[in-house]
Amino acid sequence: MNAQENLTVAVAGGTGTLGRAVAEELRGRGHRVRVLSRRSAEYPVDLTTGEGLAEALAGCDVVVDASNSTSPKGAKATLVDGARMLLAAEERAGVGHHVGISIVGCEKVPIGYYRTKVAQEGVVESGPVDWTTVRATQFHELVAGVLAPLARSGLHPLPKARLQPVASVEVAHAVADVAERPALRGRVEVAGPEIVDLRDLALQWRAAHRSRVLPVPVVLPGTVGRALRAGALTTDRADVRGTTTFGQWLMAGR
Numbered sequence: 001m002n003a004q005e006n007l008t009v010a011v012a013g014g015t016g017t018l019g020r021a022v023a024e025e026l027r028g029r030g031h032r033v034r035v036l037s038r039r040s041a042e043y044p045v046d047l048t049t050g051e052g053l054a055e056a057l058a059g060c061d062v063v064v065d066a067s068n069s070t071s072p073k074g075a076k077a078t079l080v081d082g083a084r085m086l087l088a089a090e091e092r093a094g095v096g097h098h099v100g101i102s103i104v105g106c107e108k109v110p111i112g113y114y115r116t117k118v119a120q121e122g123v124v125e126s127g128p129v130d131w132t133t134v135r136a137t138q139f140h141e142l143v144a145g146v147l148a149p150l151a152r153s154g155l156h157p158l159p160k161a162r163l164q165p166v167a168s169v170e171v172a173h174a175v176a177d178v179a180e181r182p183a184l185r186g187r188v189e190v191a192g193p194e195i196v197d198l199r200d201l202a203l204q205w206r207a208a209h210r211s212r213v214l215p216v217p218v219v220l221p222g223t224v225g226r227a228l229r230a231g232a233l234t235t236d237r238a239d240v241r242g243t244t245t246f247g248q249w250l251m252a253g254r
């Protein structure tokens with residue numbers, strides 16, 4: 001597949017944080033983009049049932065699966081069973097490249113959502129369509145999305161956790177690059193420009209928002225706590241490294 005070729009790309013979960021940015025990036029490069037979601041006016045699909053997939057994928061060259069669900073039941077149905085259903089529909093439609101989205105280090109942190117992402121990767125890797133998995137570190141939007149609700153209580157109860165946050169638009173750029181290229185049957189890792197403890201990120205957030213919320217150090221015990229303190233969700237071998245720090249992202253008024 002020539003990187004300059006005009007492609008038809010379906011973006012499952014194309015209304016989410018990353019999916020929306022991927023769709024915008026691909027359109028900016030001249031590709032035809034189909035946004036797939038339950039609420040899509042043009043291509044409504046339901047990954048838990050497969051409804052709408054045949055029509056949405058007809059004539060597509062590439063599928064980017066940016067779908068997501070964080071509820072325990074919804075995550076497996078959407079990410080694992082949904083990936084299996086999506087790949088089967090892609091095979092029937094003759095899609096040549098499936099681009100999966102996952103998380104750097106997800107196999108090292110034994111919590112439910114990350115286990116689901118590992119299972120989703122396995123479905124893609126054993127599936128019938130050539131694939132590339134883009135693994136990213138936590139988005140700046142996710143970090144801010146955790147800190148802002150906590151601040152409403154007047155407290156920031158946070159454990160030590162080494163993170164490497166990245167701007168979602170930079171991940172979207174990397175995903176679009178991958179979508180334009182032949183399938184790797186392998187992974188591409190995208191990470192932020194610096195590794196920072198979550199408590200320091202919270203300090204930056206409070207300064208940017210002039211917040212008087214009280215920091216409360218907490219200890220996260222067990223395997224999960226050890227993994228986060230050790231930086232399991234970071235990498236020093238990123239294939240693509242973002243340039244926008246969390247502080248810069250905040251300064252831009254995010």
